[in-house]
Amino acid sequence: SGKSSAGNIILGQNVFNTSIRTAQSEARQQEVFGRQITVVDTPGWWWFFPRENTPKLDQIEIQSSVHLCPPGPNVFLLVIPVGLNFSTLTIPSLKKHLELFNTDVFSHTIVLFTVVAPVSDKRIESNIKANATLKWILHQCGDRKHVLNISNRDDRDQVKLLIEKMETVVGQNRGRPFSVDVSHENALREEIKLLEERASQRKDKAQKQRQKLRALIEGRKKKLFFIFHSIISTLFAAIVVNEIYISSSI
Template sequence: ELRIVLIGGRYNNLLSGKSSAGNFILGQNVFNTSRRTAQSEARQQEVFSRRVTVVDTPGWWWTWPKENTPKLDQIEIQNSVHLCPPGPHVFLLVIPVDLHLSEQIKSSLKDHLELFNVDVFSHTIVLFTAVAPCNETVESKIRRNPALQWILQQCGNRKHFLNISNREDRDQVKKLLEKIETLITNNGFRHCSVDRSQGETLRKEMRDLTERASKRFDQVQKQRNKLKLQIEGRLQVSFL
């Protein structure tokens, strides 16, 4: 059994490709790629005789500090590790090959990985993704980008390239799973430890936030309806 959590950021209109990568790994279109991921979702399939669980998560803005990420997104990211009990074996940090990462992302990445309360870097493989044939090799991009070099150093230089436009090439996935198993072995077959009580606390926070948002929405709708009635009443008076 392999338990995988997909993490990563967003930049302008370029999505991270986490959902597409999850679909590619599982060999099924189980994650919706037509919209941004708002909630952490877990899906499971048998892949090369292994039971593989993949958890997709909301992406944060690559250059934003954690405090600028909506609280609900933060909770959903934290909750991802509770959707693959007893805990994930690996985090795949998904980075599109076309994305140019500036030095700003260092603090943002550190900030957001602190949401997990574990040493995420020691359980992470950087997953470079491309949706079209790449004109430039990943290695040459890394050589020209100090931020990418720093990320890879934090992750023990573990990386994999996935051409998600070539869905027929399942050998890409096979090699990725082999790299994950090597990482698990090097980590002493330990998965990331997960605090169950924290999971319950997060679910309660999500319920509370959702209820408050629902109440605010109801209040806004009531105010709009009240205003609409007032405007309609004034219009009727003006016609008399």
Template sequence: MANVDDVSSCGQNGSLPALRIVLIGGRVDRCPSGKSSTGNFILGQDVFDTSRRTAQSEARQQEVLGRRVTVVDTPGWLWHYSREDTPELDRIEIQNSVHLCPPGPHVFLLVIPVGLHLSQDIRPSLKEHLELFNVDVFSHTIMMFTADAPCSDKMIESKIRRRPTLQWILQQCGNRKHVLNISDREDEDQVKMLFEKIETMVTNNGGRHCSVDISHGNALREKLQVLVEKASKRFGDVQKQRRKLKIQIEGRSEVSLFLC
């Protein structure tokens, strides 16, 4: 379900309309997915922490090329894991991402580092995780290749031809792709071209963004609160047990010294 929100039309006072972007994608164990770096590049500021794994969805806003841009970073699932194997808290955070940019995102950017090799067995995992959003995500998705050095479209196209999985993902995304050299922060044309591709996609979708169910968002927040409280209680119980054990150990040490 989607609502009309044509990003190709002008906003108030002739300004460019806002853009709402959700970054999604898997990760490889102990290897960053590059979503946070992508968000920083798009917004032109280091607003997402790239030194740690993203544990919860976070939304940041900046003025970019004359328009208000919201980017939501999300936890990455392990590419080869089924949705059931992804921690429940991660699954809820991924779902909640679309509720952090109301009334809903214009685009999902599926972030894939250029050097990452994806085997064919990631297909069911990708489908299962995108079903968390309860919308046709692929019709609102651009495949985002990230690199830390110059990387031409020709190089990417050659890579895609050699990788059946990349061919499949690109096909699912309506052959929409973009290459981002995240090491060149000064190159605004990369972002300008991305915005143009987003506008074209939205126009082809009838000028619509992905709508979100407010009641579903409220339910997710309540569930998150319950999980956080349970986790906090478990942490408190563990700390309490550790203190008790420490007292017992120290007590035994004192007794041993006394007997000596």
């Protein structure tokens, strides 16, 4: 939906990979318009599926991303591509995913609309008006929003404006970053390690099963060849016997 692309545009550098799915949260720092900015890129989730459909590892990566920018993030950017179709599951799913953090996420959030072609403010506004889900999300975020054209990397004004909006959020929260439970960090790291170990064990098991299956198929092929071969030899013998019989009867 443009999360990694947005991170690259904000930092003015290609630091986040946009050709593969973001599996791990990553932090990158850069001076932007005189401010030291840390952007943390995270995996995402599907707007029309419940949280149970988001892989556990992605959930933990999203959850642990706040520890990558101590003392805590000042602003969350909720990335929504313009024109995205929502479903009745969107709001419950968003709420459930945000439960991965503390409750005051919305007070630090700006909705970041991503577009790949220039779009007028009027179109954005009419989009919002026509969409109750979008209206609800924006309302939760204090109607803070910004439109970012992710295919126009040269437009630095759109980034400057976004950073100004971020500074307003910092002011509104009296400079207090989103509160992060530091003691939680190690527990999350352990959980990630455990899940990765389990995934690797599952991979080993699947590989062994594949090898076993391949050996079984190879064995069957050999057996089939042997049966086929014996049928041919029997037929051949029958013909020979028949010929002998015919010749002896003449």
